[in-house]
Amino acid sequence: MDYDKLLNIAAELGCQLMSCGAEIYRVEESMGRLLRAYDLASAEVFAIPNCIIVSLTTPEGHPITRMRRVAGHGTDIQRLERYNDLCRDLCARVPPLEEAQALLGAAEETPRYAPWQVLLGYGVAPAFFAPLFGGGVRDAASAFIAGLGVGVCLLYGGRFLGSNSFLRTVICSAVASLLSLLLVRLGLGRSVDIVTIGVLMVLVPGVALTNAMREIMAGDVFSGLSRTADAILVASAIALGSAAGLAIGRFF
Amino acid sequence: METILYDYALPCLCAFLACVGFTLVFNIHGVGKLICGVGGALGWLVYLLAGSTIFAAFLAAAAIGTFSEVMSRVRRCPVTGYVLVALLPLVPGGGIYYAMSYCVAGDNQRFLDTLLHTFGVAAALAVGAMLASSLFRTVYAHLRPAVRRKPPQA
Known part of the structure; x- marks a missing residue:
C-alpha cells in the first residue's frame, strides 16, 4: 500500500x-x-x-x-x-x-446557500431577537434592516476589513450600533438599546463559547482555553465597536 | 390564556424563527433547520419557565444539550450544529451591551454588576450544556449494548 x-x-x-x-x-x-x-x-x-x-x-x-x-x-x-x-x-x-x-x-462540492439567502439569515435572526429582549414590531423591523447592513459588511467587506477578526468584529458592531441609532432617529425603531442588542446577537461569540466548552468537555484543555480567549476577545471587540458607534452617532 | 400566548408562546416562536435564520448563516439544510429551531424554542421556554435567572440559563442549556444529543443520535449526525445554533438566543449579548454602556457612562457599580452577571450566564450556559451532554453520553454508552444486541444486518 x-x-x-x-x-x-x-x-x-x-x-x-x-x-x-x-x-x-x-x-x-x-x-x-x-x-x-x-x-x-x-x-x-x-x-x-x-x-x-x-x-x-x-x-x-x-x-x-x-x-x-x-x-x-x-x-x-x-x-x-x-x-x-x-x-x-x-x-x-x-x-x-x-x-x-x-x-x-x-465531498468538497456540498450545497451552499446563495449570498442573498445568507444575507436574509443575517436580517431575520436580529429581527426575531429584538422581541425576545422586549422590543415591538417596529424594533424588529429596524433590527431587520440593521442586520442586513451588518450582513453586507460581513459578506462583502472581507476584502476591505482584512483577515483580522478582532478588527472585523469592532467595525461590524460599530456599524450595528450606528445603523440602529440612525433608524431610531428616523422614527422607525423605538429603543436604540433593544435594536442594537438584537443586531449584536449575530456577532456575539456564541460559537466560540460553545466550541470552547465542548473542547474542555472532551479533555482538550489547551484548545478549550485558546477558544475561551477567542470568545472573550470577540466580546470585548463587540463592546468596543458598539461604544465607538454610539459615540460617533452622538455627534450628529 | 392570553398570558400564556404573550409570555410564552410568542417569545418561543421568535426564538424558533431566529434560530432558523441562523441556520442560513451556518449552512444547515433540510430537517436540521427544524431541529435547530425547536432546540432554540425549547431552550427559551425552559429559560422563561425557570424564571430568567442564571440558574434558568443553566437549566435551559442542559435541556438544549440533551435535546441535541438525542437528535444527533436519531439522525446520526455531528451534534455540533444543533447545540451551536440552539444556544445562541441565550448567549448574553444584552449583558455585553449594557456592561459597555455603563462602562462608558462611568457607572462603575452597575458596570461591575452587569459584567459579573454576563460572565455568570456564559459560565452557566457552558456548564449546563457540558454536564447534560456528558451525562447523556455516559448513560447512552450503558444503554447502547442492549440496543445493538440485535443480529447485525448483512
Missing part, C-alpha cells in the same frame, strides 16, 4: 473537518479511525485549533509524519456532516486509496 498517499488522505480529511468547525476530538478521532481501518494501529494524531500533526509507522518500520496548518475557521455544518459521513463510510468499507481520494475530492 502507498502509505504516503494514505497519510495525505488522512491529513486532508482532518484539515477539511477542522476548517468547517469540527471539535478537536472529532478531528483526532476521525483521522485515527481512518488510519486504524487501514491497519495502522500505531498511528498518532495530534491537533490544536490551527495545526494538525499526523504520524504513522509503516509495517517495514519506516516512520512518516505530516503537518498541516489550518488557516481559516468557519462554521459550515453541511460540509461537516458530509465529511463525517465520508469518514464513517471509508472506515466501514476500506476502499482502495484511489477511490478514497476521489470521494474526498467529491
Whole structure:
C-alpha cells in the first residue's frame, strides 16, 4: 500500500473537518479511525485549533509524519456532516486509496446557500431577537434592516476589513450600533438599546463559547482555553465597536 | 390564556424563527433547520419557565444539550450544529451591551454588576450544556449494548 498517499488522505480529511468547525476530538478521532481501518494501529494524531500533526509507522518500520496548518475557521455544518459521513463510510468499507481520494475530492462540492439567502439569515435572526429582549414590531423591523447592513459588511467587506477578526468584529458592531441609532432617529425603531442588542446577537461569540466548552468537555484543555480567549476577545471587540458607534452617532 | 400566548408562546416562536435564520448563516439544510429551531424554542421556554435567572440559563442549556444529543443520535449526525445554533438566543449579548454602556457612562457599580452577571450566564450556559451532554453520553454508552444486541444486518 502507498502509505504516503494514505497519510495525505488522512491529513486532508482532518484539515477539511477542522476548517468547517469540527471539535478537536472529532478531528483526532476521525483521522485515527481512518488510519486504524487501514491497519495502522500505531498511528498518532495530534491537533490544536490551527495545526494538525499526523504520524504513522509503516509495517517495514519506516516512520512518516505530516503537518498541516489550518488557516481559516468557519462554521459550515453541511460540509461537516458530509465529511463525517465520508469518514464513517471509508472506515466501514476500506476502499482502495484511489477511490478514497476521489470521494474526498467529491465531498468538497456540498450545497451552499446563495449570498442573498445568507444575507436574509443575517436580517431575520436580529429581527426575531429584538422581541425576545422586549422590543415591538417596529424594533424588529429596524433590527431587520440593521442586520442586513451588518450582513453586507460581513459578506462583502472581507476584502476591505482584512483577515483580522478582532478588527472585523469592532467595525461590524460599530456599524450595528450606528445603523440602529440612525433608524431610531428616523422614527422607525423605538429603543436604540433593544435594536442594537438584537443586531449584536449575530456577532456575539456564541460559537466560540460553545466550541470552547465542548473542547474542555472532551479533555482538550489547551484548545478549550485558546477558544475561551477567542470568545472573550470577540466580546470585548463587540463592546468596543458598539461604544465607538454610539459615540460617533452622538455627534450628529 | 392570553398570558400564556404573550409570555410564552410568542417569545418561543421568535426564538424558533431566529434560530432558523441562523441556520442560513451556518449552512444547515433540510430537517436540521427544524431541529435547530425547536432546540432554540425549547431552550427559551425552559429559560422563561425557570424564571430568567442564571440558574434558568443553566437549566435551559442542559435541556438544549440533551435535546441535541438525542437528535444527533436519531439522525446520526455531528451534534455540533444543533447545540451551536440552539444556544445562541441565550448567549448574553444584552449583558455585553449594557456592561459597555455603563462602562462608558462611568457607572462603575452597575458596570461591575452587569459584567459579573454576563460572565455568570456564559459560565452557566457552558456548564449546563457540558454536564447534560456528558451525562447523556455516559448513560447512552450503558444503554447502547442492549440496543445493538440485535443480529447485525448483512
